[in-house]
């Protein structure tokens with residue numbers, strides 16, 4: 001009994017000593033009270049030069065080739081700041097327009113904007129576009145995050161200090177129901193609260209052929225339409241823009257794979 005009393009008194013004395021140390025040193029108090037840096041705790045990755053070349057990641061390194069994406073990034077930031085938008089959907093009428101390639105390149109451009117924290121979420125759940133383009137394998141997919149079966153902190157991958165990706169490890173069938181579910185909305189709000197990003201880029205499924213994207217657009221602030229030069233017709237762009245405008249703000253149209261614009265980069269942006 002006496003031993004127990006001694007142990008209790010010792011523990012009390014240690015607690016009191018810790019309290020006094022904190023009072024004398026506020027920085028230490030801050031250290032104790034601030035939760036872990038959720039960004040720093042995400043596992044980080046880098047890209048192999050072969051992947052960068054093969055998958056047209058021209059914005060991976062700063063420089064002339066990255067110029068069009070840096071410009072697009074800056075225009076997105078300007079529009080987003082002016083309108084208090086944060087969640088940006090990247091959409092295209094059909095698959096193969098270069099939406100995931102554009103999303104990945106934009107992510108690297110946003111990474112160079114060091115005062116902004118950017119989340120890039122691949123919600124084209126029927127394909128695994130971004131993980132293939134980045135050459136990354138992961139254990140889970142964004143469907144499990146959206147269904148709140150796992151936390152984004154258990155799944156996200158960090159590039160540099162200020163970009164985090166949510167990727168997929170395989171196609172899933174019930175994408176449409178997941179994307180328009182209440183759970184998905186709650187999951188995104190939770191990610192927002194926890195990671196507090198300045199911008200969230202969503203790589204979404206093609207508009208034609210499925211209702212996946214239409215069901216999800218209620219969760220975003222605006223959409224950027226990626227069209228494929230030579231392939232997406234003016235009529236398709238027009239229909240897509242009008243359909244988008246019923247559900248969200250249309251930020252603009254990016255004409256990808258263009259050979260006729262007097263520039264070598266294959267990208268052109270017009271304000272919507």
Ligand SMILES: Nc1ncnc2c1ncn2[C@@H]1O[C@H](COP(=O)(O)OP(=O)(O)O)[C@@H](O)[C@H]1O
Pocket residue numbers: 055056092094095096097098099100101102129256257258265266267
């Ligand atoms: N600007 C571009 N110039 C040439 N090829 C491109 C360009 N953007 C994308 N691609 C190619 O087009 C194909 C489809 O691109 P991807 O980004 O997967 O499209 P989506 O996500 O719209 O289905 C890929 O082979 C990709 O390398």
Ligand SMILES: [Mg+2]
Pocket residue numbers: 099100101124127129130
């Ligand atoms: Mg894709």
